[in-house]
């Protein structure tokens with residue numbers, strides 16, 4: 001018998017989500033009965049035998065670190081899935097700022113040359129020998145390791161993917177998997193946002209920022225967002241920011257003090273890094289949480305202990321991979337995200353689509369702050 005796939009979620013507000021297809025049926029239980037709601041995905045078709053494939057596909061390859069021009073569109077051989085693996089034909093690929101860090105060499109990729117990308121949704125084309133629980137034709141999503149989603153097809157460990165509910169379009173899923181599961185762990189596990197909290201979110205109109213603002217608002221927080229332009233401010237307002245600060249026009253620390261009548265915020269979600277880090281510390285109230293989860297503007301300077309001791313602050317530098325380290329954590333995170341999309345709590349913004357072959361242009365636009373919401377690459 002194939003093993004059932006299970007999403008478990010601890011979200012406080014979840015609506016039902018159902019699906020029937022040739023391979024899955026999904027069930028969301030009522031969270032009010034003191035049981036965690038379960039989103040269960042049960043394969044109903046027999047797993048296909050491993051296909052003997054010797055597969056040439058188009059993919060982006062990087063031979064040396066540098067600007068967007070180092071992203072090359074090439075033919076690559078990807079072989080066939082081995083034990084525990086699946087071959088996935090990608091339908092949509094999420095672009096993330098982490099792809100820029102790897103391209104530039106800020107983070108080290110596993111090898112050079114490499115195929116970038118850490119998020120995709122696609123259809124299972126073949127399964128490795130003896131694998132149960134996944135079947136050819138399943139629509140699956142992954143976010144995180146292994147790197148290599150900028151490709152028409154890729155081989156993935158079966159344990160790294162989750163089934164995509166039929167109610168969620170594959171392109172939508174690719175736009176929210178990594179960013180949405182990041183929002184989930186940041187707001188629900190890293191610092192647990194509760195009604196009455198005041199939160200500061202930088203890059204509030206970005207891919208991750210947009211989801212963070214909507215979700216923090218739904219959790220009952222007062223949301224303050226920072227952005228760089230008026231257009232981005234309008235989007236951040238729509239996404240649930242109660243106050244939006246346009247950083248180039250206003251001193252965000254002074255505005256946060258004004259908005260909070262001098263007391264400061266409970267938590268800052270800072271993905272900008274170098275340009276905002278010190279200001280973010282200044283915005284926190286006594287015993288506040290500094291969650292530094294990215295560095296779009298560059299790495300922040302080292303932090304002397306005295307800088308956090310002055311207000312008994314908490315400082316953390318979390319990553320999605322470590323918060324989704326186990327399969328249970330992955331399923332909880334994805335399940336809560338999909339349930340909140342189904343409930344209308346999270347609305348996606350796919351503001352930019354590029355052909356995968358044009359990934360260089362997508363990188364250039366993301367880095368130059370021209371994008372808002374999510375960017376997807378289409379093979």
Ligand SMILES: NC(=O)c1ccc[n+]([C@@H]2O[C@H](COP(=O)([O-])OP(=O)(O)OC[C@H]3O[C@@H](n4cnc5c(N)ncnc54)[C@H](OP(=O)(O)O)[C@@H]3O)[C@@H](O)[C@H]2O)c1
Pocket residue numbers: 095096097098178179182203204205206207208209226227228229232271272275293294295296297298318319320321366367368369370371372373
């Ligand atoms: N630790 C984790 O687990 C994790 C997971 C996902 C993402 N992240 C981080 O979250 C951040 C956002 O990722 P994303 O993919 O959603 O990107 P994004 O927010 O859509 O794009 C980055 C945004 O950062 C702002 N920014 C400020 N200074 C910048 C600069 N010097 N250069 C470029 N952008 C600048 C820009 O917004 P404004 O123009 O409005 O300032 C820009 O639109 C990244 O730092 C990423 O590494 C971390």
